Amino acid sequence: MNGPVVVGVDGSPSSLAAVEVAAREAGLRGVALRLVHAFGWPAAHIPAGGRFWEPSGAGVRELIDGTLAEAERRAHALAPRTEIQREVVVGEPLTVLEIESRTASLAVVGSRGHSRFGALLLGSTAGHLAAHAACPVLVVRGTPQPGRPVLVAVDGSPASRGAVEFAFAQASLHGVDLLALHAWSTRTERAYDAPADPPFVTYDEERLRDEEERVLAEALGGLREKYPDVAVDRRLVRGRIRHTLIEASADAGLVVVGARGHGGFAGLLLGSVSQALLHHAHCPVAVVRTEEE
Structure with a gap:
């Protein structure tokens, strides 16, 4: 547009x-x-x-x-x-x-x-x-730091696709690197945990990690070719997404997140991760909603 x-x-x-x-x-x-x-x-x-x-x-x-x-x-x-x-x-x-x-x-x-x-x-x-x-x-939020990378939260949900593409476009526009971060856990919380997730259900850790690697790779699929000028750092982190993203935002110039991800309640327009970043991130935050939302 x-x-x-x-x-x-x-x-x-x-x-x-x-x-x-x-x-x-x-x-x-x-x-x-x-x-x-x-x-x-x-x-x-x-x-x-x-x-x-x-x-x-x-x-x-x-x-x-x-x-x-x-x-x-x-x-x-x-x-x-x-x-x-x-x-x-x-x-x-x-x-x-x-x-x-x-x-x-x-x-x-x-x-x-x-x-x-x-x-x-x-x-x-x-x-x-x-x-x-x-x-x-x-x-x-905070003090904008031009030249620092764009950080994008990746969870593999349809809602996050728009956020990933926006993050690529921002990195290209500003001539900075892109850090694509996907948090995972050995429990079934995935990136965006919610109260509805069954607690304490564990999986084979190596198999789960391979699956999360696939989620991250698919989320970036096609966009690296569309934005060849953007250097991408793919990062798979074991931990809670909110804490991990807030911590990582201290070294970013912008953090990009979808309005809602996996595990959110259908009636909520903003998920817990986007709300947490809007309240606590150390840098500016971009929230990208999809047409479906």
């Missing part, structure tokens, strides 16, 4: 960091960057004499213009040739960004925005968008 890179802007340090990441992504893709500010008065704070659908009065228009101007300045400094669009939309950020994602190639948000719930590790907008967006969502 050649749609714009959309980034949510609310003036928080987290959202301004997201703008910088989004500007680089738009510049590399050769698409427009769309700065979106969702405006809505909380019911108890409608300004006297004003109407809630009009961002005017009480210095609000000046505040919004200043926020977007600062975001545009940062974006232009990093991607001077990129077309930058500014949009103020009346509505809840969750709904506005979900709608914007329908015509975007990538949506970028900070891990936390302006909120009275300051102690939350993950902002509600980031979590909601990762679960509902129509395009890949990049949540900016």
Whole structure:
């Protein structure tokens, strides 16, 4: 898709960091960057004499213009040739960004925005968008480290195929290596364990390892030929996927994961692994949903 890179802007340090990441992504893709500010008065704070659908009065228009101007300045400094669009939309950020994602190639948000719930590790907008967006969502966590490899979680599920292909494309776009990591266990938890998995059922370890090697190889099948410029490090790790990925993210520039993998409950839009990474990864996280999801 050649749609714009959309980034949510609310003036928080987290959202301004997201703008910088989004500007680089738009510049590399050769698409427009769309700065979106969702405006809505909380019911108890409608300004006297004003109407809630009009961002005017009480210095609000000046505040919004200043926020977007600062975001545009940062974006232009990093991607001077990129077309930058500014949009103020009346509505809840969750709904506005979900709608914007329908015509975007990538949506970028900070891990936390302006909120009275300051102690939350993950902002509600980031979590909601990762679960509902129509395009890949990049949540900016930690300090972005250009030049570090892209880390992708491989579990062999149909849902992870889109994540693996997105990871290859990102590695090629940024000119970095790709680390394809598949975690396994001697129990039947596979990569994405769940409460429904039968506990303490073990298999022949050597045979199981051979099977997991096959899963990893098949997940990468065809993509190494499609992206010959990407150096791939295939890594099979015995251990729990959440802990393993969070630990590995400390050395990555981006970690990519499918929205759901093996063992997830059908009604959940985000699996336990993607949620854990959104809360605890040491680097930005991209969540890629499939059309079926």
